[in-house]
Structure formats: structure tokens, C-alpha cells
Amino acid sequence: MNLNSYIKSLPTKRKLSEVKIKIITRLWGSESDTFPKPWVSSEELLKLTDQKYFDRRTRELRDQLGCDVESSYIEKFNGHAWRLKSSKLAPPQDRDYLTQSQKDKLFNDNDFTCVTCGLKISAGIRGLQADHKVPLSRGGSNDLINWQPMCNNCNVGKRRACEGCSLECKTCSWAFPEKFGVKTMVSISEKTLRRVDAYSDKVGTTRDKVMEDASEYYLDEKENN
Ligand SMILES: [Zn+2]
Ligand SMILES: [Zn+2]
Structure with missing residues (x-):
């Protein structure tokens, strides 16, 4: 696998940010480096990204995208350093996002239909999205079973409904539309x-x-x- 195909395999929600691309490119190093790739000091990443929060971005690579990144105190740098241990990605329950192929499968299995309004729609930024049924903030998991395809409109509506909501998610029609039925708009006199x-x-x-x-x-x- 080369850097380009690795970046393409990452489970991104949107396009990868410039900073994350910089970090991952640096951690990948030269194509001839074998795994684990060489350590890169925090100092170098700070300079490279010119971002005070480069470490947060690097942790996001691990926690959201499942990159096999580790950090440790390294004697020769007299400080912290980071490295890419392998090109493997963590399984979905250990990260926030689905890979493109998992998303494709989710959408395909549901016939590209939004679970809440029943709209058939193509995937993409303004189209179908992968949604956490029970939000992470309400104790939901990243397991495949906690994902559902939702259109952008419903996704926005759900997020609004969830803000400050204290309802049991089990009884929420946004989280479990399969129990409550599709909410669709029809014109009726x-x-x-x-x-x-x-x-x-x-x-x-x-x-x-x-x-x-x-x-x-x-x-x-x-x-x-
Ligand atoms: Zn919808
Ligand atoms: Zn809710």
C-alpha cells in the first residue's frame, strides 16, 4: 500500500483537512520505510503544521479515523514523538467514522433510502449520510449496528432534536425509526x-x-x- 491509497482508505466524513494530510504524510515518511515507520518528534510536527493543537489533530487520526498511530517519550528527541505502526485501521467500534466501503454497504443494504423520511437519495455531502442512531454523547457506540443511513435534512433535524434531549433514546423515533415507522410528507386535502x-x-x-x-x-x- 502506498500513501495515496492509504489516505483514500481512511473513513473520513468530509475531505481530510490540510493539517491531517500534512501529519499523515510526514508520519508515513518515505515509501521505502517499513512499518513501524520511524518516530517523528512533536517538535517537528509542531513546526510542520504551525498548529498549537497538532497533537489533538494527531490523536483524532487515531480515535476518529482508526489510524495505527502511537506516541511515546523518545530519548533521542528528549521529548514526545509519534509514529505510524502499521497501515491497518482500527475496527469501527474503536473509531468514530465508517470507512467508505462500510458506508457503501450500509447505504446499499438500505437501498439508498433515508430511514426517517423514506426518501431515496444518492450518497454524498448533501445526500445520504451515515448517522449514529444513539449519539455518542448519549452513550451510543461506533458498532455497525448503531449506524443508519439518513438524508441531510433529517440528519439536521435529528441533531436539533437531540440537543438537550433527555428522552430515553430507546423510545426516540429518530434513533429507532424501524420501531416507529417512516415519517414522510404527503399532500392530503x-x-x-x-x-x-x-x-x-x-x-x-x-x-x-x-x-x-x-x-x-x-x-x-x-x-x-
Ligand atoms: Zn430523510
Ligand atoms: Zn433523541
Whole structure:
């Protein structure tokens, strides 16, 4: 594997930042260096990136992207240094992002459909995103089972809904849409909606339930003729 294909294999959410590319390129060193690659001092990385927080960026390479980076006190530098131990990436439960091929599989398995609104959409920055069902901040994991495909709009809506939310995630329709059904927008006349609401009031059920039953009833009728 060379540096270019290594960078391409990283599970990035967006394009890798300039600083991270600088760091990874330096840690990779020359193509002829074998793993583990040689130690690079903190001092050199600081100079190279001109970033006070170069160490945070380097740790992000490890914790978010799963790069096999280690740091240690190194005698000859009389200080801390970093190196790339291998070109292996940590498994998804040990990092924040999915690799491109894991994302592709997630989207494919779900037929490129947003789990919350049912919109079929192509992947990409403004399209389908990989979303943590239970957010990391609420104790969610990076296990594959905690990821779902979501369109950008729903993703923004979910993030807003999650801010300061104290609901049990288990009962949240954003986190487990498969339990609560897809929320989709359909145009319906006011007259029909009023009938639906009047009926659901009368029998003590929900609008959702009446709409669902009505559709099923209609389709059963039509499809069998
Ligand atoms: Zn959506
Ligand atoms: Zn929530």
C-alpha cells in the first residue's frame, strides 16, 4: 500500500483537512520505510503544521479515523514523538467514522433510502449520510449496528432534536425509526385530513394508525382486482 491509497482508505466524513494530510504524510515518511515507520518528534510536527493543537489533530487520526498511530517519550528527541505502526485501521467500534466501503454497504443494504423520511437519495455531502442512531454523547457506540443511513435534512433535524434531549433514546423515533415507522410528507386535502381526525377521535386511535389502515385497506382492495 502506498500513501495515496492509504489516505483514500481512511473513513473520513468530509475531505481530510490540510493539517491531517500534512501529519499523515510526514508520519508515513518515505515509501521505502517499513512499518513501524520511524518516530517523528512533536517538535517537528509542531513546526510542520504551525498548529498549537497538532497533537489533538494527531490523536483524532487515531480515535476518529482508526489510524495505527502511537506516541511515546523518545530519548533521542528528549521529548514526545509519534509514529505510524502499521497501515491497518482500527475496527469501527474503536473509531468514530465508517470507512467508505462500510458506508457503501450500509447505504446499499438500505437501498439508498433515508430511514426517517423514506426518501431515496444518492450518497454524498448533501445526500445520504451515515448517522449514529444513539449519539455518542448519549452513550451510543461506533458498532455497525448503531449506524443508519439518513438524508441531510433529517440528519439536521435529528441533531436539533437531540440537543438537550433527555428522552430515553430507546423510545426516540429518530434513533429507532424501524420501531416507529417512516415519517414522510404527503399532500392530503384538508377535507380528508379532517375526516381522518374526526374518525380517529371517535374510535380513540391515532391519525397515523387510520392513515396506515386506510392505505392497506385500499391497496388490498385494488391489488386483488
Ligand atoms: Zn430523510
Ligand atoms: Zn433523541
